[in-house]
Amino acid sequence: MTNVEVKTVAKHYGGTPVLTDITCHFAEGSFTSLLGPSGSGKTTLLRIIAGFVAPDHGNVAIGGKDVTHTPVRARNIGMVFQSYALFPHMNVNQNVGFGLARRGIRGSAARDKIARALEMVRLPDFGARSPKQLSGGQRQRVALARAIVTEPTVLLLDEPLSALDRRLRQEMQVELVRIQRESGLTTIFVTHDQEEALSLSDRVAILDRGEIIQSGRPAEVYERPRTRFAAEFLGDSNFMSGTVRDRTIVLEDGQRIATGFDLPSDGEHATVAVRPEKMTIIGGHDPASDGENQLSARVTNVIYAGPALTYTLQGVDGTTLKVFAQNRDGRPRETGETVTLVWKAADTVPIEA
Numbered sequence: 001m002t003n004v005e006v007k008t009v010a011k012h013y014g015g016t017p018v019l020t021d022i023t024c025h026f027a028e029g030s031f032t033s034l035l036g037p038s039g040s041g042k043t044t045l046l047r048i049i050a051g052f053v054a055p056d057h058g059n060v061a062i063g064g065k066d067v068t069h070t071p072v073r074a075r076n077i078g079m080v081f082q083s084y085a086l087f088p089h090m091n092v093n094q095n096v097g098f099g100l101a102r103r104g105i106r107g108s109a110a111r112d113k114i115a116r117a118l119e120m121v122r123l124p125d126f127g128a129r130s131p132k133q134l135s136g137g138q139r140q141r142v143a144l145a146r147a148i149v150t151e152p153t154v155l156l157l158d159e160p161l162s163a164l165d166r167r168l169r170q171e172m173q174v175e176l177v178r179i180q181r182e183s184g185l186t187t188i189f190v191t192h193d194q195e196e197a198l199s200l201s202d203r204v205a206i207l208d209r210g211e212i213i214q215s216g217r218p219a220e221v222y223e224r225p226r227t228r229f230a231a232e233f234l235g236d237s238n239f240m241s242g243t244v245r246d247r248t249i250v251l252e253d254g255q256r257i258a259t260g261f262d263l264p265s266d267g268e269h270a271t272v273a274v275r276p277e278k279m280t281i282i283g284g285h286d287p288a289s290d291g292e293n294q295l296s297a298r299v300t301n302v303i304y305a306g307p308a309l310t311y312t313l314q315g316v317d318g319t320t321l322k323v324f325a326q327n328r329d330g331r332p333r334e335t336g337e338t339v340t341l342v343w344k345a346a347d348t349v350p351i352e353a
Ligand SMILES: Nc1ncnc2c1ncn2[C@@H]1O[C@H](COP(=O)(O)OP(=O)(O)OP(=O)(O)O)[C@@H](O)[C@H]1O
Pocket: 013, 018, 036, 037, 038, 039, 040, 041, 042, 043, 044, 045, 192
């Protein structure tokens, strides 16, 4: 059992709280992204799991064993960092074999393991090269090979792809998922890139100011953000606020918004979030279907990007709205046009403002 359990972990630096009360579980063999803005505590949490940083209080267990006071070396963790932390004076084989040598694994046993790790990252013939003779992507593959060669219980990745250019990054994302699936390693991946988090992981945990504010499967968290921060951090969202009446939200201008979810009691204030791709633009006077919300708005900006368009609109009450549309139905709308936005009540998610 190589699951990771973090219980009520807190960390301060000086008087500043960096992690407040973190409790989370990383299931065996799962790939979890820790997602959050700069300074939210992602790296600190990863370093506490690795053992580089001791928590002020709380516990970390790996495979059911409490490791809170176990030194880094004895935790058998594989780590890859953002910068290519390869030893420049060692060749690829020596770099990958470093952790094995420290564990007293040498000779043919070491050579076999190194060869297998380099095969896993698809660099089987690169053993004799020096890091200088590798591209950025290849260096990160070597770093990954070095992290997995010791057959760690957990793989911790701290923004390992962020120094790569876009194309290489996408290639490495595919590789990373393949390697994780093939190795079955419980993997925790720190990123501030929301698309990367959604597309790579089985689960995402969103951090804000030292707290995990929401975690779940990528689709769960994306489709049902609980707070405004989660809705904004993981993608784009339109927010509408008003007063609850008869299980709908009445906006300031009197228009009603229905939601597929529970709302507070009548008379209370409520906010809903709607993803820009869930909204469709129809003609100014076309009627919406049953079960759909509709709102009249004026187009204030259009970004034409070939296959897709991004519209910015202004609602009657002055709210700014965003709509993502496929370039499919006739001519794009123009700035200044008054249109009707329609979307499903089921895509209208109440949030804590
Ligand atoms: N050794 C340290 N001493 C003092 N403050 C620290 C130390 N390490 C981290 N911090 C502070 O803790 C906070 C969280 O840092 P952390 O690196 O965990 O955030 P992060 O979410 O990983 O951010 P980024 O995406 O920028 O790497 C920051 O405000 C940082 O300045």
